[in-house]
Amino acid sequence: MSESILTQVSSEERLSEDPKAPAATAMVAAAPAAATVEAPAAHNYWLRVHGYPSDLVREVVYYHDFVDLEDGRLPADPRRNLEVNDVIIYYADGPSIVYGVATVTGDVEGPFPDARLGERWTVPIRRDAMIRSVDKAPPAGTLEPPSGLHFLALVRDATYIRLPRQDGEYLVSQVKTRAGPQKAAE
Numbered sequence: 146m147s148e149s150i151l152t153q154v155s156s157e158e159r160l161s162e163d164p165k166a167p168a169a170t171a172m173v174a175a176a177p178a179a180a181t182v183e184a185p186a187a188h189n190y191w192l193r194v195h196g197y198p199s200d201l202v203r204e205v206v207y208y209h210d211f212v213d214l215e216d217g218r219l220p221a222d223p224r225r226n227l228e229v230n231d232v233i234i235y236y237a238d239g240p241s242i243v244y245g246v247a248t249v250t251g252d253v254e255g256p257f258p259d260a261r262l263g264e265r266w267t268v269p270i271r272r273d274a275m276i277r278s279v280d281k282a283p284p285a286g287t288l289e290p291p292s293g294l295h296f297l298a299l300v301r302d303a304t305y306i307r308l309p310r311q312d313g314e315y316l317v318s319q320v321k322t323r324a325g326p327q328k329a330a331e
Contacts, residue, residue: 188230188248190313192296192306197239201247201275204233204268207259212303214294219307223266224253226305233270234308234316238300242282245275246320274317274324283319291315 193204209221219226227249235245247270255266276282285297290312299306308316 188232189226189228190308190310190316191227191231191233192243192300192308192316193233193235194300194304194306195235195237198235198237198242198244198279201235201245201270201272204247204249204270206253206255206266206268206304207262208304210303211305211307212299213307214292214296214299214312215309223255223268223305226307227253227268232273232313232317234313234320236285236296236300237279237282240279240282241285241297242276242279243285243288243316243320244279244282246273246317246324247271248273274321276320276324281323283323288316288319 206223206227209223211219211221211223211226213219229249229251231249233247233249234243235247236243249268250271251269253266253268256264257266259265288295290296290308292309292312294309294312296306296308296312
């Protein structure tokens with residue numbers, strides 16, 4: 146990063162022909178925030194438990210059961226847990242497979258009244274990868290998360306399981322390497 150700033154300063158100095166003009170290095174040094182590109186906000190990795198695979202067009206939250214794989218129970222309000230740029234890894238408990246990946250693209254909306262369960266929230270997502278054939282998806286029991294902690298112990302007790310970063314990255318790669326070409330969610 147500093148090398149590109151030095152290159153930029155050098156070219157600006159060459160462009161300035163006015164000897165009374167302030168040095169380009171002083172202008173760049175005075176405005177480091179403008180010269181620095183911020184990295185995207187760090188995100189969390191969530192395992193989302195479903196009974197069977199769904200189409201991943203939208204994410205609807207009905208249940209208030211959020212758990213951290215390392216630290217236990219989390220606040221029940223989805224707005225306190227799911228944030229923009231979080232990655233959701235989809236797990237289907239029926240066939241016991243990991244089958245999809247999506248990214249949260251907006252703020253959690255709701256709660257809205259729901260006739261079945263009282264209230265629900267919606268979460269804008271972008272589907273990043275999906276394995277459409279159950280037999281191509283990695284069976285959960287064969288996965289070896291890098292942290293040594295396995296999410297299977299919690300899938301009957303939680304709908305959203307926050308994973309350690311290295312486990313999330315591992316599961317995303319397991320899905321993406323098996324997923325076929327992706328077409329946009331409709």
